Amino acid sequence: MSMPSAATGAALACLLAFAAHAETPRLGQPISAAELARLPRSVFPDGRGLPPGRGTVADGETLYDQRCASCHGPKGIDGSGGHLISDGAITGPDQDPAINNYWPYATTLWDFTRRAMPMNAPGSLTADETYAVTAWLLHLSGLLDADGVLDEKTLPAIRMPNRDGFDWIDARRP
Amino acid sequence: MSEGDETSASGPLDRRLFLRRGLRWSAAIAAAPSIAIAADIPSDPTRTPGQPFSNYGQPSPQEKATIRWISxxxxxxxxxxxxxPLHDLEGIxxxxxxxxxxxxxxxPQIDAAAHRLSVHGLVQRPLSFTIEALKRYPQRSRIGFVECGGxxxxxxxxxxxxxxxxxxxGLASNSEWTGVxxxxxxxxxxVDPAARWLVLEASDAIGMNISLPLAKARKDCLLALYQNGERLRPEQGYPLRLIVPGWEGVLNVKWLSRIELSSEPVMSRNETSRYTELQPDGRARQFTFxxxxxxxxxxxxxxxLLSEKGLYEIRGLAWSGRGKVKRVDVSADAGKTWKPAQLQGPVLPMSxxxxxxxxxxxxxxxxxxxxxxxxxxxxxxxxAALVAKRGRAGYFHYNAIVSWQVGEDGELSHVYA
Known part of the structure; x- marks a missing residue:
């Protein structure tokens, strides 16, 4: 039985120093529960991710006039930021989609307002303020009474009129 | 005729097209910057020393009209x-x-050293990755397009x-992307077996978030660190963006900071109110990826401007999110007759x-x-076929044949034909 030459041995050692192709360095650091709690939240249609809080239609109207109306118009109809409320339909020759007749989930309205609005101070609305502004817009949509209140339980319970108006094209429904 | 053969057909005229030409030149064109050739260009560059080195090269001042148009x-x-400016560019x-x-x-201005990618939700081990860590992982490159759904x-x-x-x-561009x-x-x-979707989130001033099916994420998506060989530009997502080959641009989340695994889509604004297509019957197409x-x-x-009669090369771009381009036909008579164009290699999928x-x-x-x-x-x-099928309110995913009219004066205009 012949011994491997010194040169062959060196080559073999060199080869062994390379990791298998599928191996990766695994440098991800565990995220602790405390750190997880500090991450931004995803808000799902069933209300998962919504923080505790509450806001009234009346408070929402005041906040809306102060923080939102300059871009979205006094009743969500005019403004450079695009209209929020439509007085038209989503069928017919002049289709006019907006929150009240097109958006499928009320949670989306809360989530986008919380993370993105107002655009000159994104993320500046508190959870309570976001519930209030959402309540006002849902009132303008005819989906919440003038004395209505929203919180993390009542918001996801609101059924938007066009909830079932969407067909999934490149994804499979569960 | 074989591939690449010359075509010389000129189609019959449509009078309406001349009427439409009255609309020529939007404000965007009128405001385009003029080309000012630098006054200090020497008359004979072989008789004077050239310019010094530069740390980062820039286009010739004579090409300064080749710009992104901002809206x-x-x-x-x-x-x-x-x-x-696809009309000024060549190659792919x-x-x-x-x-x-x-x-x-x-x-957003993001400190790359402080940036983290968090992966959590329906996973066994919630993990956080630094950019430096991601750079140590095996890197892969792919050449492909990113196209906005709009x-x-x-x-x-x-x-x-x-x-x-x-x-x-030109809300479509093509790059070599490199990353993990x-x-x-x-x-x-x-990944937990119950997971079906990823909720992607950015560190920009709207906290851009959107859902991506897990199957696509596993198939060919790339955590991109580099574009065309260099680190991402800030406006392309520095320090980290996702590349989702062939799918609509909004999924290619820039400034990516969080991925939450989920059993369902999050139904964010950019997958419900936007990037959905309202059809004539009031139904909407959603997740048209x-x-x-x-x-x-x-x-x-x-x-x-065609300055004179004679031989010109018609040049263009083709792409598909479903794979490789197989064939491109060109017509000079509004679609009455077609000739196959030559495809310049490499012909790559989703590029x-x-x-x-x-x-x-x-x-x-x-x-x-x-x-x-x-x-x-x-x-x-x-x-005509696309509008008949989808109406005109869908806003997104317009991919119909594009028509340019050549006038007898050699000027070109956009027409529907």
Missing amino acids: ANRAVAGNGVSWT ITPSGLHFERHHNGV NSNSSWNLEPLQTRAGYLH PLSIVLDEAG VMDVKSLITSPSPGH FTRFRIPWRWDGAAAILQSRAVDETGTVQPTR
Whole structure:
């Protein structure tokens, strides 16, 4: 039985120093529960991710006039930021989609307002303020009474009129 | 005729097209910067020492009209788009500084050393990755397009908008992207069997978030660190963006900071109120991810001038989110007759593909069109067929055949034909 030459041995050692192709360095650091709690939240249609809080239609109207109306118009109809409320339909020759007749989930309205609005101070609305502004817009949509209140339980319970108006094209429904 | 043969047909004239030409040149064109050639160019560059070295090269001052065209919200300067000047470019790679932009509230300034990618939700091990860590992972490159789902949307208008080809169809760009396969990071975190979707989130001023099916994430998505060989530009997502080959641009989340595994889509604003297509019957198409087969002639195109009769090369781009471009046909008579163009290699899946065909202009009016077919057999539709099928309110996913009219004066204009 012949011994491997010194040169062959060196080559073999060199080869062994390379990791298998599928191996990766695994440098991800565990995220602790405390750190997880500090991450931004995803808000799902069933209300998962919504923080505790509450806001009234009346408070929402005041906040809306102060923080939102300059871009979205006094009743969500005019403004450079695009209209929020439509007085038209989503069928017919002049289709006019907006929150009240097109958006499928009320949670989306809360989530986008919380993370993105107002655009000159994104993320500046508190959870309570976001519930209030959402309540006002849902009132303008005819989906919440003038004395209505929203919180993390009542918001996801609101059924938007066009909830079932969407067909999934490149994804499979569960 | 064989591939690449010359075509010389000039189609019969349509009087309405002349009427439409009255709309020529939008404000966008009128405001285009003029080319000012630097006054200090020596008359004989062989008789004077040249310019010194530079740390980062820039285009010639003589090419300063080759720019992204910005179209932003009057009230919010960081909300809008900028268009790639496809009409001024050649080959298939878009220079990084000319890659189109879509920002919802500006380009965030992010400290790469402090940035983290968090992966959590339906995983066995929630994990956080630094950029330096991701750089140590096996890197992969792919050349491919990113196209905004709203690209070409002015073509839903009743009248053709008169502007440059890139300012109609240039919310699409093509780059070499390099980074870490997303599947590696997902495997490290250990995906729960109940997970079906990823909720992607950015560190920009709207906290851009959107849902991506897990199957696509595992298949070919890339955590991109590099574009065209260099680290990402800030407006392209520095320090980290996702590349989702062939799918609509909004999924290619820039400034990516969080991935939450979930059993369902999050139903964010950008997958419900936006990036969905309202159809004539009031139903809406949702999760229309794949960017369908498309092509356009980039040269000659509106803003170019055919200065005399004679031989020209018709040049264009074709791409498909379903795979490789198989064939591009070109017509000079508004689609009555077609000739196959030559596809310039490399022909890559889900990538711009350059096509060319010589054309002899006889001085008569003509309507130039290109029609692409991809490897799945999907054919780029006519505008009439697309509008008949989808109406005009859908806003997104316009991929119909593009028509340029050549006038007897050699000028080009955008027409519907």
